[in-house]
Amino acid sequence: xxxxxxxxxxxxxxxxxxxxxxxxxxxxxxxxxxxxxxxxxxxxxxxxxxxxxxxxxxxxxxxxxxxxxxxxxxxxxxxxxxxxxxxxxxxxxxxxxxxxxxxxxxxxxxxxxxxxxxxxxxxxxxxxxxxxxxxxxxxxxxxxxxxxxxxxxxxxxxxxxxxxxxxxxxxxxxxxxxxxxxxxxxxxxxxx
Amino acid sequence: xxxxxxxxxxxxxxxxxxxxxxxxxxxxxxxxxxxxxxxxxxxxxxxxxxxxxxxxxxxxxxxxxxxxxxxxxxxxxxxxxxxxxxxxxxxx
Numbered sequence: 001x002x003x004x005x006x007x008x009x010x011x012x013x014x015x016x017x018x019x020x021x022x023x024x025x026x027x028x029x030x031x032x033x034x035x036x037x038x039x040x041x042x043x044x045x046x047x048x049x050x051x052x053x054x055x056x057x058x059x060x061x062x063x064x065x066x067x068x069x070x071x072x073x074x075x076x077x078x079x080x081x082x083x084x085x086x087x088x089x090x091x092x093x094x095x096x097x098x099x100x101x102x103x104x105x106x107x108x109x110x111x112x113x114x115x116x117x118x119x120x121x122x123x124x125x126x127x128x129x130x131x132x133x134x135x136x137x138x139x140x141x142x143x144x145x146x147x148x149x150x151x152x153x154x155x156x157x158x159x160x161x162x163x164x165x166x167x168x169x170x171x172x173x174x175x176x177x178x179x180x181x182x183x184x185x186x187x188x189x190x191x192x
Numbered sequence: 193x194x195x196x197x198x199x200x201x202x203x204x205x206x207x208x209x210x211x212x213x214x215x216x217x218x219x220x221x222x223x224x225x226x227x228x229x230x231x232x233x234x235x236x237x238x239x240x241x242x243x244x245x246x247x248x249x250x251x252x253x254x255x256x257x258x259x260x261x262x263x264x265x266x267x268x269x270x271x272x273x274x275x276x277x278x279x280x281x282x283x284x
Contacts, residue, residue, distance in 0.1 A: 131244050
């Protein structure tokens with residue numbers, strides 16, 4: 001019988017904690033919640049920069065950390081979810097055999113910036129998934145302060161996700177293209 | 193496993209070249225004089241991330257299916273792709 005506590009039996013990532021799906025330790029995990037997930041289409045996940053994230057950087061959340069947060073939300077979380085489903089195993093089991101590797105960043109355009117305490121969402125759209133490689137495009141938006149994101153995205157749809165159909169008070173921060181990651185077998189990774 | 197003749201491998205190479213002409217990151221000029229020893233990364237200057245894209249196109253062109261592990265083991269020379277096509281054909 002399916003164990004309800006085992007995340008691979010969940011229909012989507014929504015309701016799970018990112019730490020259930022990501023190997024990153026607490027200070028390098030730039031993701032707080034999953035709000036929408038369609039396993040073959042994409043994801044919406046949020047993060048709010050902490051003091052440590054902006055320290056020594058003018059109070060601003062760095063662009064590279066935006067890319068990292070986006071990658072964690074999209075290629076890392078969605079890729080791990082899909083591979084666990086395929087192999088019918090838990091994320092921990094997967095990490096026994098594979099190393100998730102961030103292999104490519106296409107182009108990124110920053111339109112605005114994020115400060116400590118400003119919650120943003122990553123909208124990741126899956127363009128390709130095969131041979132344990134996932135490629136995503138997407139956007140980052142700063143969201144209105146105090147908005148209940150779980151409630152807002154409760155009835156979200158794939159069509160709205162693909163169209164970035166969001167209200168005007170969601171501020172576009174960045175556009176990202178060809179963000180690519182792959183799960184590499186440990187023995188191959190160790191021989192690199 | 194069936195032994196492929198040099199002529200049969202040349203036929204696969206010719207079809208493979210048709211696939212490579214559709215890969216945006218490969219300069220068509222680098223497809224002149226390609227042999228089985230040509231290296232995608234060193235000789236064609238293809239980004240390493242392009243190998244998976246090439247594998248997907250090859251699957252479609254040759255109507256074969258590769259396993260995840262095939263791609264893990266895949267080398268970067270043309271002969272490696274030809275060997276993989278033959279292996280996948282044999283597996284059926």
